[in-house]
Amino acid sequence: YLELLAHNRDISEYEMVLRCNLAAVDASGRLAAFNGQGLTPLEMQQAAKQCDGILKDIEFIHLSEYRNLLVMNREASVLDCTVQPPHESVGEDVNGLLQELRSQSLSINYFLQESAKRLQPFARDGLQYILYPWGPSARQGLPSFSGLHGLRGGAVCKAEIVIGIAKALGMDVITPPNATGDVDTDIMAKAEATLAMLQQDDFVIAHFNGSDEAAHRYDYQGKADFISRIDTQFLQTIAAKYHEPLKLVICGDHVTSSVTGKHGDGCTPVIAGYLNTTGHSIRLQSYRDILDFLMKESD
Structure with a gap:
Protein backbone atom coordinates (compact mmCIF):
# COMPACT_ATOMS: atom_id res chain seq x y z
CA TYR A 1 0.00 0.00 0.00
CA ARG A 139 -5.58 0.91 3.09
CA GLN A 140 -4.10 2.24 6.31
CA GLY A 141 -3.23 5.57 7.82
CA LEU A 142 -0.14 6.83 9.61
CA PRO A 143 0.13 9.79 11.99
CA SER A 144 1.86 12.87 10.65
CA PHE A 145 5.56 13.30 11.35
CA SER A 146 4.98 16.86 12.54
CA GLY A 147 2.17 15.68 14.82
CA LEU A 148 4.44 13.07 16.38
CA HIS A 149 7.52 15.22 16.86
CA GLY A 150 6.54 18.86 16.36
CA LEU A 151 9.14 19.06 13.59
CA ARG A 152 9.12 19.34 9.82
CA GLY A 153 10.52 16.22 8.18
CA GLY A 154 11.83 15.38 4.74
CA ALA A 155 13.19 12.40 2.83
CA VAL A 156 15.65 11.99 -0.05
CA CYS A 157 14.94 8.60 -1.57
CA LYS A 158 14.10 6.52 -4.62
CA ALA A 159 12.87 3.21 -3.16
CA GLU A 160 9.08 3.18 -3.44
CA ILE A 161 8.54 1.85 0.07
CA VAL A 162 10.49 4.74 1.61
CA ILE A 163 8.75 7.33 -0.57
CA GLY A 164 5.42 5.85 0.48
CA ILE A 165 6.27 5.94 4.18
CA ALA A 166 7.40 9.56 3.89
CA LYS A 167 4.26 10.61 2.01
CA ALA A 168 2.01 8.78 4.47
CA LEU A 169 3.72 10.70 7.28
CA GLY A 170 3.21 14.01 5.47
CA MET A 171 6.95 14.54 4.97
CA ASP A 172 8.57 16.46 2.11
CA VAL A 173 10.09 14.13 -0.53
CA ILE A 174 12.87 14.71 -3.05
CA THR A 175 13.86 12.06 -5.61
CA PRO A 176 16.89 13.23 -7.62
CA PRO A 177 16.58 12.53 -11.37
CA ASN A 178 19.44 10.02 -11.45
CA ALA A 179 18.51 8.16 -8.27
CA THR A 180 17.96 4.47 -9.06
CA GLY A 181 17.49 2.59 -5.78
CA ASP A 182 20.57 0.51 -6.62
CA VAL A 183 24.36 0.81 -6.59
CA ASP A 184 24.35 2.99 -9.71
CA THR A 185 22.37 5.74 -7.96
CA ASP A 186 23.71 9.30 -8.14
CA ILE A 187 25.11 9.66 -4.62
CA MET A 188 26.34 13.23 -5.15
CA ALA A 189 22.86 14.27 -6.31
CA LYS A 190 21.44 12.81 -3.10
CA ALA A 191 23.98 14.78 -1.09
CA GLU A 192 23.02 18.03 -2.82
CA ALA A 193 19.32 17.29 -2.36
CA THR A 194 19.91 16.59 1.34
CA LEU A 195 21.76 19.88 1.76
CA ALA A 196 18.88 21.71 0.07
CA MET A 197 16.31 19.97 2.23
CA LEU A 198 18.22 20.82 5.41
CA GLN A 199 17.51 24.48 4.64
CA GLN A 200 13.77 23.92 5.16
CA ASP A 201 13.33 20.76 7.24
CA ASP A 202 14.27 20.02 10.84
CA PHE A 203 14.78 16.31 10.16
CA VAL A 204 15.97 14.69 6.92
CA ILE A 205 16.36 11.01 6.10
CA ALA A 206 18.58 10.13 3.13
CA HIS A 207 17.94 6.55 2.09
CA PHE A 208 20.29 4.31 0.11
CA ASN A 209 19.01 0.97 -1.19
CA GLY A 210 22.04 -0.20 -3.18
CA SER A 211 23.74 -2.22 -0.45
CA ASP A 212 20.58 -4.31 0.00
CA GLU A 213 20.26 -4.97 -3.75
CA ALA A 214 23.96 -5.87 -4.07
CA ALA A 215 23.70 -8.35 -1.19
CA HIS A 216 20.62 -9.95 -2.77
CA ARG A 217 22.83 -10.54 -5.85
CA TYR A 218 25.55 -12.12 -3.64
CA ASP A 219 27.83 -9.23 -4.62
CA TYR A 220 29.94 -8.71 -1.50
CA GLN A 221 32.49 -6.47 -3.22
CA GLY A 222 29.81 -4.37 -4.87
CA LYS A 223 28.13 -3.87 -1.51
CA ALA A 224 31.39 -2.87 0.18
CA ASP A 225 32.30 -0.49 -2.64
CA PHE A 226 28.87 1.15 -2.51
CA ILE A 227 29.12 1.77 1.24
CA SER A 228 32.58 3.27 0.73
CA ARG A 229 31.14 5.60 -1.92
CA ILE A 230 28.46 6.74 0.53
CA ASP A 231 31.28 7.64 2.93
CA THR A 232 33.27 9.65 0.39
CA GLN A 233 30.55 11.13 -1.83
CA PHE A 234 27.69 11.66 0.61
CA LEU A 235 28.96 11.98 4.18
CA GLN A 236 32.10 13.92 3.29
CA THR A 237 30.05 16.28 1.11
CA ILE A 238 27.59 16.96 3.94
CA ALA A 239 30.42 17.52 6.41
CA ALA A 240 32.24 19.89 4.06
CA LYS A 241 29.26 21.96 2.90
CA TYR A 242 26.88 22.13 5.85
CA HIS A 243 28.04 24.59 8.49
CA GLU A 244 25.16 24.68 10.97
CA PRO A 245 24.96 22.41 14.04
CA LEU A 246 23.75 19.00 12.94
CA LYS A 247 22.96 15.68 14.57
CA LEU A 248 23.79 12.68 12.42
CA VAL A 249 22.72 9.03 12.70
CA ILE A 250 23.95 6.33 10.28
CA CYS A 251 22.13 3.01 10.41
CA GLY A 252 20.72 0.13 8.42
CA ASP A 253 17.11 -1.01 8.59
CA HIS A 254 17.96 -4.73 8.46
CA VAL A 255 20.68 -7.25 7.65
CA THR A 256 21.05 -8.64 4.14
CA SER A 257 23.68 -11.36 3.75
CA SER A 258 25.92 -11.31 0.69
CA VAL A 259 26.48 -15.05 1.28
CA THR A 260 22.84 -16.23 1.35
CA GLY A 261 21.31 -13.28 -0.51
CA LYS A 262 18.59 -13.14 2.14
CA HIS A 263 17.49 -10.78 4.89
CA GLY A 264 18.56 -11.74 8.37
CA ASP A 265 17.59 -10.98 11.95
CA GLY A 266 21.05 -9.95 13.12
CA CYS A 267 21.92 -6.58 14.62
CA THR A 268 22.91 -3.65 12.44
CA PRO A 269 25.45 -1.03 13.53
CA VAL A 270 24.29 2.45 14.51
CA ILE A 271 26.65 5.42 14.49
CA ALA A 272 25.65 8.79 15.94
CA GLY A 273 27.49 12.06 16.28
CA TYR A 274 27.45 15.85 16.06
CA LEU A 275 28.67 18.11 13.27
CA ASN A 276 29.68 21.73 13.81
CA THR A 277 29.10 21.62 17.56
CA THR A 278 30.69 20.32 20.72
CA GLY A 279 28.00 17.90 21.79
CA HIS A 280 28.16 15.57 24.74
CA SER A 281 29.33 11.99 24.34
CA ILE A 282 26.58 9.75 22.97
CA ARG A 283 25.62 6.36 24.34
CA LEU A 284 23.03 4.47 22.35
CA GLN A 285 21.61 1.27 23.77
CA SER A 286 18.05 1.25 22.45
CA TYR A 287 15.73 2.73 19.87
CA ARG A 288 14.53 5.17 22.52
CA ASP A 289 18.09 6.47 22.94
CA ILE A 290 18.31 7.12 19.19
CA LEU A 291 14.94 8.88 19.17
CA ASP A 292 15.87 11.04 22.16
CA PHE A 293 19.19 11.97 20.59
CA LEU A 294 17.59 13.06 17.33
CA MET A 295 14.41 14.71 18.52
CA LYS A 296 15.34 16.37 21.80
CA GLU A 297 17.19 19.63 22.13
CA SER A 298 20.82 19.35 23.19
CA ASP A 299 21.67 20.31 26.77
Missing part, protein backbone atom coordinates in the same frame (compact mmCIF):
# COMPACT_ATOMS: atom_id res chain seq x y z
CA LEU A 2 2.80 2.39 0.85
CA GLU A 3 4.51 1.69 -2.48
CA LEU A 4 1.24 2.55 -4.18
CA LEU A 5 1.14 5.87 -2.31
CA ALA A 6 4.63 6.56 -3.64
CA HIS A 7 3.07 6.80 -7.10
CA ASN A 8 0.37 9.20 -5.90
CA ARG A 9 -2.30 6.50 -6.03
CA ASP A 10 -4.62 5.51 -3.22
CA ILE A 11 -7.21 2.77 -2.82
CA SER A 12 -10.60 2.61 -1.13
CA GLU A 13 -11.50 0.51 1.90
CA TYR A 14 -13.02 -2.00 -0.54
CA GLU A 15 -9.73 -2.64 -2.35
CA MET A 16 -6.36 -4.20 -1.56
CA VAL A 17 -2.90 -4.17 -3.08
CA LEU A 18 -0.19 -6.83 -3.39
CA ARG A 19 3.46 -6.60 -4.26
CA CYS A 20 4.21 -8.62 -7.40
CA ASN A 21 7.78 -9.57 -8.33
CA LEU A 22 8.95 -10.66 -11.73
CA ALA A 23 10.72 -13.87 -10.68
CA ALA A 24 12.68 -16.66 -12.36
CA VAL A 25 11.97 -20.38 -12.01
CA ASP A 26 14.37 -23.20 -12.94
CA ALA A 27 13.54 -26.42 -14.81
CA SER A 28 12.63 -28.21 -11.58
CA GLY A 29 10.08 -25.55 -10.63
CA ARG A 30 12.17 -23.98 -7.91
CA LEU A 31 12.54 -20.24 -7.45
CA ALA A 32 15.88 -19.32 -9.02
CA ALA A 33 15.70 -15.53 -8.55
CA PHE A 34 13.22 -13.05 -7.12
CA ASN A 35 14.41 -10.06 -9.18
CA GLY A 36 14.14 -10.91 -12.87
CA GLN A 37 17.70 -12.21 -12.97
CA GLY A 38 18.90 -12.63 -16.54
CA LEU A 39 16.71 -9.88 -17.98
CA THR A 40 17.77 -6.32 -18.68
CA PRO A 41 15.73 -3.43 -17.20
CA LEU A 42 14.24 -2.83 -20.66
CA GLU A 43 13.24 -6.49 -20.96
CA MET A 44 11.64 -6.34 -17.51
CA GLN A 45 9.62 -3.35 -18.66
CA GLN A 46 8.59 -5.22 -21.81
CA ALA A 47 7.64 -8.26 -19.72
CA ALA A 48 5.48 -6.05 -17.52
CA LYS A 49 3.63 -4.71 -20.57
CA GLN A 50 2.77 -8.27 -21.57
CA CYS A 51 1.06 -8.79 -18.21
CA ASP A 52 -1.08 -5.66 -18.31
CA GLY A 53 -4.81 -5.98 -18.98
CA ILE A 54 -5.14 -9.71 -18.29
CA LEU A 55 -8.17 -9.28 -16.04
CA LYS A 56 -10.44 -6.28 -15.56
CA ASP A 57 -10.70 -7.30 -11.89
CA ILE A 58 -6.93 -6.93 -11.37
CA GLU A 59 -5.03 -3.75 -12.16
CA PHE A 60 -1.35 -4.45 -12.89
CA ILE A 61 1.00 -1.55 -12.12
CA HIS A 62 4.65 -1.65 -13.13
CA LEU A 63 6.91 0.26 -10.74
CA SER A 64 10.53 -0.33 -11.74
CA GLU A 65 12.60 -3.26 -13.04
CA TYR A 66 11.23 -6.40 -11.32
CA ARG A 67 8.84 -4.53 -9.00
CA ASN A 68 5.11 -4.41 -9.72
CA LEU A 69 1.83 -4.07 -7.84
CA LEU A 70 -1.60 -5.67 -8.17
CA VAL A 71 -4.72 -3.70 -7.19
CA MET A 72 -7.97 -5.64 -6.83
CA ASN A 73 -11.18 -5.86 -4.84
CA ARG A 74 -10.62 -6.62 -1.19
CA GLU A 75 -10.77 -10.33 -0.35
CA ALA A 76 -10.46 -11.15 3.34
CA SER A 77 -9.15 -14.63 2.60
CA VAL A 78 -6.29 -13.16 0.54
CA LEU A 79 -5.43 -10.54 3.16
CA ASP A 80 -5.12 -13.36 5.69
CA CYS A 81 -2.75 -15.36 3.46
CA THR A 82 0.83 -15.73 4.60
CA VAL A 83 2.92 -15.67 1.42
CA GLN A 84 6.65 -16.08 1.91
CA PRO A 85 8.53 -13.09 0.47
CA PRO A 86 10.30 -14.18 -2.73
CA HIS A 87 13.66 -12.80 -1.59
CA GLU A 88 13.45 -15.19 1.37
CA SER A 89 12.38 -18.18 -0.73
CA VAL A 90 15.05 -18.73 -3.39
CA GLY A 91 15.55 -22.46 -3.98
CA GLU A 92 12.06 -23.47 -2.84
CA ASP A 93 9.24 -24.99 -4.91
CA VAL A 94 7.16 -22.18 -6.42
CA ASN A 95 3.92 -24.16 -6.55
CA GLY A 96 4.16 -24.80 -2.85
CA LEU A 97 5.00 -21.18 -2.09
CA LEU A 98 1.97 -19.83 -3.96
CA GLN A 99 -0.47 -22.67 -3.33
CA GLU A 100 -2.39 -21.00 -0.49
CA LEU A 101 -2.72 -17.69 -2.33
CA ARG A 102 -3.92 -19.35 -5.54
CA SER A 103 -6.45 -21.46 -3.65
CA GLN A 104 -7.95 -18.39 -1.95
CA SER A 105 -8.58 -16.33 -5.11
CA LEU A 106 -9.86 -17.50 -8.48
CA SER A 107 -8.86 -14.13 -9.95
CA ILE A 108 -5.25 -14.39 -8.80
CA ASN A 109 -5.06 -18.03 -9.90
CA TYR A 110 -6.22 -17.15 -13.43
CA PHE A 111 -3.97 -14.09 -13.53
CA LEU A 112 -0.91 -16.18 -12.66
CA GLN A 113 -1.76 -18.86 -15.23
CA GLU A 114 -2.25 -16.32 -18.03
CA SER A 115 0.78 -14.19 -17.13
CA ALA A 116 3.01 -17.29 -17.15
CA LYS A 117 1.90 -17.98 -20.75
CA ARG A 118 2.62 -14.39 -21.80
CA LEU A 119 6.08 -14.50 -20.22
CA GLN A 120 7.17 -17.68 -22.02
CA PRO A 121 8.91 -15.78 -24.88
CA PHE A 122 11.34 -14.30 -22.32
CA ALA A 123 12.63 -17.75 -21.23
CA ARG A 124 16.38 -18.30 -21.51
CA ASP A 125 19.27 -20.25 -20.03
CA GLY A 126 16.96 -22.82 -18.48
CA LEU A 127 14.86 -20.19 -16.70
CA GLN A 128 11.16 -19.41 -17.04
CA TYR A 129 9.75 -16.13 -15.76
CA ILE A 130 6.62 -15.77 -13.64
CA LEU A 131 4.83 -13.20 -11.51
CA TYR A 132 5.02 -13.76 -7.76
CA PRO A 133 2.36 -11.84 -5.74
CA TRP A 134 2.96 -11.38 -2.02
CA GLY A 135 2.47 -8.97 0.89
CA PRO A 136 -1.29 -8.32 0.53
CA SER A 137 -2.28 -5.11 2.29
CA ALA A 138 -5.28 -2.83 2.76
Whole structure:
Protein backbone atom coordinates (compact mmCIF):
# COMPACT_ATOMS: atom_id res chain seq x y z
CA TYR A 1 0.00 0.00 0.00
CA LEU A 2 2.80 2.39 0.85
CA GLU A 3 4.51 1.69 -2.48
CA LEU A 4 1.24 2.55 -4.18
CA LEU A 5 1.14 5.87 -2.31
CA ALA A 6 4.63 6.56 -3.64
CA HIS A 7 3.07 6.80 -7.10
CA ASN A 8 0.37 9.20 -5.90
CA ARG A 9 -2.30 6.50 -6.03
CA ASP A 10 -4.62 5.51 -3.22
CA ILE A 11 -7.21 2.77 -2.82
CA SER A 12 -10.60 2.61 -1.13
CA GLU A 13 -11.50 0.51 1.90
CA TYR A 14 -13.02 -2.00 -0.54
CA GLU A 15 -9.73 -2.64 -2.35
CA MET A 16 -6.36 -4.20 -1.56
CA VAL A 17 -2.90 -4.17 -3.08
CA LEU A 18 -0.19 -6.83 -3.39
CA ARG A 19 3.46 -6.60 -4.26
CA CYS A 20 4.21 -8.62 -7.40
CA ASN A 21 7.78 -9.57 -8.33
CA LEU A 22 8.95 -10.66 -11.73
CA ALA A 23 10.72 -13.87 -10.68
CA ALA A 24 12.68 -16.66 -12.36
CA VAL A 25 11.97 -20.38 -12.01
CA ASP A 26 14.37 -23.20 -12.94
CA ALA A 27 13.54 -26.42 -14.81
CA SER A 28 12.63 -28.21 -11.58
CA GLY A 29 10.08 -25.55 -10.63
CA ARG A 30 12.17 -23.98 -7.91
CA LEU A 31 12.54 -20.24 -7.45
CA ALA A 32 15.88 -19.32 -9.02
CA ALA A 33 15.70 -15.53 -8.55
CA PHE A 34 13.22 -13.05 -7.12
CA ASN A 35 14.41 -10.06 -9.18
CA GLY A 36 14.14 -10.91 -12.87
CA GLN A 37 17.70 -12.21 -12.97
CA GLY A 38 18.90 -12.63 -16.54
CA LEU A 39 16.71 -9.88 -17.98
CA THR A 40 17.77 -6.32 -18.68
CA PRO A 41 15.73 -3.43 -17.20
CA LEU A 42 14.24 -2.83 -20.66
CA GLU A 43 13.24 -6.49 -20.96
CA MET A 44 11.64 -6.34 -17.51
CA GLN A 45 9.62 -3.35 -18.66
CA GLN A 46 8.59 -5.22 -21.81
CA ALA A 47 7.64 -8.26 -19.72
CA ALA A 48 5.48 -6.05 -17.52
CA LYS A 49 3.63 -4.71 -20.57
CA GLN A 50 2.77 -8.27 -21.57
CA CYS A 51 1.06 -8.79 -18.21
CA ASP A 52 -1.08 -5.66 -18.31
CA GLY A 53 -4.81 -5.98 -18.98
CA ILE A 54 -5.14 -9.71 -18.29
CA LEU A 55 -8.17 -9.28 -16.04
CA LYS A 56 -10.44 -6.28 -15.56
CA ASP A 57 -10.70 -7.30 -11.89
CA ILE A 58 -6.93 -6.93 -11.37
CA GLU A 59 -5.03 -3.75 -12.16
CA PHE A 60 -1.35 -4.45 -12.89
CA ILE A 61 1.00 -1.55 -12.12
CA HIS A 62 4.65 -1.65 -13.13
CA LEU A 63 6.91 0.26 -10.74
CA SER A 64 10.53 -0.33 -11.74
CA GLU A 65 12.60 -3.26 -13.04
CA TYR A 66 11.23 -6.40 -11.32
CA ARG A 67 8.84 -4.53 -9.00
CA ASN A 68 5.11 -4.41 -9.72
CA LEU A 69 1.83 -4.07 -7.84
CA LEU A 70 -1.60 -5.67 -8.17
CA VAL A 71 -4.72 -3.70 -7.19
CA MET A 72 -7.97 -5.64 -6.83
CA ASN A 73 -11.18 -5.86 -4.84
CA ARG A 74 -10.62 -6.62 -1.19
CA GLU A 75 -10.77 -10.33 -0.35
CA ALA A 76 -10.46 -11.15 3.34
CA SER A 77 -9.15 -14.63 2.60
CA VAL A 78 -6.29 -13.16 0.54
CA LEU A 79 -5.43 -10.54 3.16
CA ASP A 80 -5.12 -13.36 5.69
CA CYS A 81 -2.75 -15.36 3.46
CA THR A 82 0.83 -15.73 4.60
CA VAL A 83 2.92 -15.67 1.42
CA GLN A 84 6.65 -16.08 1.91
CA PRO A 85 8.53 -13.09 0.47
CA PRO A 86 10.30 -14.18 -2.73
CA HIS A 87 13.66 -12.80 -1.59
CA GLU A 88 13.45 -15.19 1.37
CA SER A 89 12.38 -18.18 -0.73
CA VAL A 90 15.05 -18.73 -3.39
CA GLY A 91 15.55 -22.46 -3.98
CA GLU A 92 12.06 -23.47 -2.84
CA ASP A 93 9.24 -24.99 -4.91
CA VAL A 94 7.16 -22.18 -6.42
CA ASN A 95 3.92 -24.16 -6.55
CA GLY A 96 4.16 -24.80 -2.85
CA LEU A 97 5.00 -21.18 -2.09
CA LEU A 98 1.97 -19.83 -3.96
CA GLN A 99 -0.47 -22.67 -3.33
CA GLU A 100 -2.39 -21.00 -0.49
CA LEU A 101 -2.72 -17.69 -2.33
CA ARG A 102 -3.92 -19.35 -5.54
CA SER A 103 -6.45 -21.46 -3.65
CA GLN A 104 -7.95 -18.39 -1.95
CA SER A 105 -8.58 -16.33 -5.11
CA LEU A 106 -9.86 -17.50 -8.48
CA SER A 107 -8.86 -14.13 -9.95
CA ILE A 108 -5.25 -14.39 -8.80
CA ASN A 109 -5.06 -18.03 -9.90
CA TYR A 110 -6.22 -17.15 -13.43
CA PHE A 111 -3.97 -14.09 -13.53
CA LEU A 112 -0.91 -16.18 -12.66
CA GLN A 113 -1.76 -18.86 -15.23
CA GLU A 114 -2.25 -16.32 -18.03
CA SER A 115 0.78 -14.19 -17.13
CA ALA A 116 3.01 -17.29 -17.15
CA LYS A 117 1.90 -17.98 -20.75
CA ARG A 118 2.62 -14.39 -21.80
CA LEU A 119 6.08 -14.50 -20.22
CA GLN A 120 7.17 -17.68 -22.02
CA PRO A 121 8.91 -15.78 -24.88
CA PHE A 122 11.34 -14.30 -22.32
CA ALA A 123 12.63 -17.75 -21.23
CA ARG A 124 16.38 -18.30 -21.51
CA ASP A 125 19.27 -20.25 -20.03
CA GLY A 126 16.96 -22.82 -18.48
CA LEU A 127 14.86 -20.19 -16.70
CA GLN A 128 11.16 -19.41 -17.04
CA TYR A 129 9.75 -16.13 -15.76
CA ILE A 130 6.62 -15.77 -13.64
CA LEU A 131 4.83 -13.20 -11.51
CA TYR A 132 5.02 -13.76 -7.76
CA PRO A 133 2.36 -11.84 -5.74
CA TRP A 134 2.96 -11.38 -2.02
CA GLY A 135 2.47 -8.97 0.89
CA PRO A 136 -1.29 -8.32 0.53
CA SER A 137 -2.28 -5.11 2.29
CA ALA A 138 -5.28 -2.83 2.76
CA ARG A 139 -5.58 0.91 3.09
CA GLN A 140 -4.10 2.24 6.31
CA GLY A 141 -3.23 5.57 7.82
CA LEU A 142 -0.14 6.83 9.61
CA PRO A 143 0.13 9.79 11.99
CA SER A 144 1.86 12.87 10.65
CA PHE A 145 5.56 13.30 11.35
CA SER A 146 4.98 16.86 12.54
CA GLY A 147 2.17 15.68 14.82
CA LEU A 148 4.44 13.07 16.38
CA HIS A 149 7.52 15.22 16.86
CA GLY A 150 6.54 18.86 16.36
CA LEU A 151 9.14 19.06 13.59
CA ARG A 152 9.12 19.34 9.82
CA GLY A 153 10.52 16.22 8.18
CA GLY A 154 11.83 15.38 4.74
CA ALA A 155 13.19 12.40 2.83
CA VAL A 156 15.65 11.99 -0.05
CA CYS A 157 14.94 8.60 -1.57
CA LYS A 158 14.10 6.52 -4.62
CA ALA A 159 12.87 3.21 -3.16
CA GLU A 160 9.08 3.18 -3.44
CA ILE A 161 8.54 1.85 0.07
CA VAL A 162 10.49 4.74 1.61
CA ILE A 163 8.75 7.33 -0.57
CA GLY A 164 5.42 5.85 0.48
CA ILE A 165 6.27 5.94 4.18
CA ALA A 166 7.40 9.56 3.89
CA LYS A 167 4.26 10.61 2.01
CA ALA A 168 2.01 8.78 4.47
CA LEU A 169 3.72 10.70 7.28
CA GLY A 170 3.21 14.01 5.47
CA MET A 171 6.95 14.54 4.97
CA ASP A 172 8.57 16.46 2.11
CA VAL A 173 10.09 14.13 -0.53
CA ILE A 174 12.87 14.71 -3.05
CA THR A 175 13.86 12.06 -5.61
CA PRO A 176 16.89 13.23 -7.62
CA PRO A 177 16.58 12.53 -11.37
CA ASN A 178 19.44 10.02 -11.45
CA ALA A 179 18.51 8.16 -8.27
CA THR A 180 17.96 4.47 -9.06
CA GLY A 181 17.49 2.59 -5.78
CA ASP A 182 20.57 0.51 -6.62
CA VAL A 183 24.36 0.81 -6.59
CA ASP A 184 24.35 2.99 -9.71
CA THR A 185 22.37 5.74 -7.96
CA ASP A 186 23.71 9.30 -8.14
CA ILE A 187 25.11 9.66 -4.62
CA MET A 188 26.34 13.23 -5.15
CA ALA A 189 22.86 14.27 -6.31
CA LYS A 190 21.44 12.81 -3.10
CA ALA A 191 23.98 14.78 -1.09
CA GLU A 192 23.02 18.03 -2.82
CA ALA A 193 19.32 17.29 -2.36
CA THR A 194 19.91 16.59 1.34
CA LEU A 195 21.76 19.88 1.76
CA ALA A 196 18.88 21.71 0.07
CA MET A 197 16.31 19.97 2.23
CA LEU A 198 18.22 20.82 5.41
CA GLN A 199 17.51 24.48 4.64
CA GLN A 200 13.77 23.92 5.16
CA ASP A 201 13.33 20.76 7.24
CA ASP A 202 14.27 20.02 10.84
CA PHE A 203 14.78 16.31 10.16
CA VAL A 204 15.97 14.69 6.92
CA ILE A 205 16.36 11.01 6.10
CA ALA A 206 18.58 10.13 3.13
CA HIS A 207 17.94 6.55 2.09
CA PHE A 208 20.29 4.31 0.11
CA ASN A 209 19.01 0.97 -1.19
CA GLY A 210 22.04 -0.20 -3.18
CA SER A 211 23.74 -2.22 -0.45
CA ASP A 212 20.58 -4.31 0.00
CA GLU A 213 20.26 -4.97 -3.75
CA ALA A 214 23.96 -5.87 -4.07
CA ALA A 215 23.70 -8.35 -1.19
CA HIS A 216 20.62 -9.95 -2.77
CA ARG A 217 22.83 -10.54 -5.85
CA TYR A 218 25.55 -12.12 -3.64
CA ASP A 219 27.83 -9.23 -4.62
CA TYR A 220 29.94 -8.71 -1.50
CA GLN A 221 32.49 -6.47 -3.22
CA GLY A 222 29.81 -4.37 -4.87
CA LYS A 223 28.13 -3.87 -1.51
CA ALA A 224 31.39 -2.87 0.18
CA ASP A 225 32.30 -0.49 -2.64
CA PHE A 226 28.87 1.15 -2.51
CA ILE A 227 29.12 1.77 1.24
CA SER A 228 32.58 3.27 0.73
CA ARG A 229 31.14 5.60 -1.92
CA ILE A 230 28.46 6.74 0.53
CA ASP A 231 31.28 7.64 2.93
CA THR A 232 33.27 9.65 0.39
CA GLN A 233 30.55 11.13 -1.83
CA PHE A 234 27.69 11.66 0.61
CA LEU A 235 28.96 11.98 4.18
CA GLN A 236 32.10 13.92 3.29
CA THR A 237 30.05 16.28 1.11
CA ILE A 238 27.59 16.96 3.94
CA ALA A 239 30.42 17.52 6.41
CA ALA A 240 32.24 19.89 4.06
CA LYS A 241 29.26 21.96 2.90
CA TYR A 242 26.88 22.13 5.85
CA HIS A 243 28.04 24.59 8.49
CA GLU A 244 25.16 24.68 10.97
CA PRO A 245 24.96 22.41 14.04
CA LEU A 246 23.75 19.00 12.94
CA LYS A 247 22.96 15.68 14.57
CA LEU A 248 23.79 12.68 12.42
CA VAL A 249 22.72 9.03 12.70
CA ILE A 250 23.95 6.33 10.28
CA CYS A 251 22.13 3.01 10.41
CA GLY A 252 20.72 0.13 8.42
CA ASP A 253 17.11 -1.01 8.59
CA HIS A 254 17.96 -4.73 8.46
CA VAL A 255 20.68 -7.25 7.65
CA THR A 256 21.05 -8.64 4.14
CA SER A 257 23.68 -11.36 3.75
CA SER A 258 25.92 -11.31 0.69
CA VAL A 259 26.48 -15.05 1.28
CA THR A 260 22.84 -16.23 1.35
CA GLY A 261 21.31 -13.28 -0.51
CA LYS A 262 18.59 -13.14 2.14
CA HIS A 263 17.49 -10.78 4.89
CA GLY A 264 18.56 -11.74 8.37
CA ASP A 265 17.59 -10.98 11.95
CA GLY A 266 21.05 -9.95 13.12
CA CYS A 267 21.92 -6.58 14.62
CA THR A 268 22.91 -3.65 12.44
CA PRO A 269 25.45 -1.03 13.53
CA VAL A 270 24.29 2.45 14.51
CA ILE A 271 26.65 5.42 14.49
CA ALA A 272 25.65 8.79 15.94
CA GLY A 273 27.49 12.06 16.28
CA TYR A 274 27.45 15.85 16.06
CA LEU A 275 28.67 18.11 13.27
CA ASN A 276 29.68 21.73 13.81
CA THR A 277 29.10 21.62 17.56
CA THR A 278 30.69 20.32 20.72
CA GLY A 279 28.00 17.90 21.79
CA HIS A 280 28.16 15.57 24.74
CA SER A 281 29.33 11.99 24.34
CA ILE A 282 26.58 9.75 22.97
CA ARG A 283 25.62 6.36 24.34
CA LEU A 284 23.03 4.47 22.35
CA GLN A 285 21.61 1.27 23.77
CA SER A 286 18.05 1.25 22.45
CA TYR A 287 15.73 2.73 19.87
CA ARG A 288 14.53 5.17 22.52
CA ASP A 289 18.09 6.47 22.94
CA ILE A 290 18.31 7.12 19.19
CA LEU A 291 14.94 8.88 19.17
CA ASP A 292 15.87 11.04 22.16
CA PHE A 293 19.19 11.97 20.59
CA LEU A 294 17.59 13.06 17.33
CA MET A 295 14.41 14.71 18.52
CA LYS A 296 15.34 16.37 21.80
CA GLU A 297 17.19 19.63 22.13
CA SER A 298 20.82 19.35 23.19
CA ASP A 299 21.67 20.31 26.77
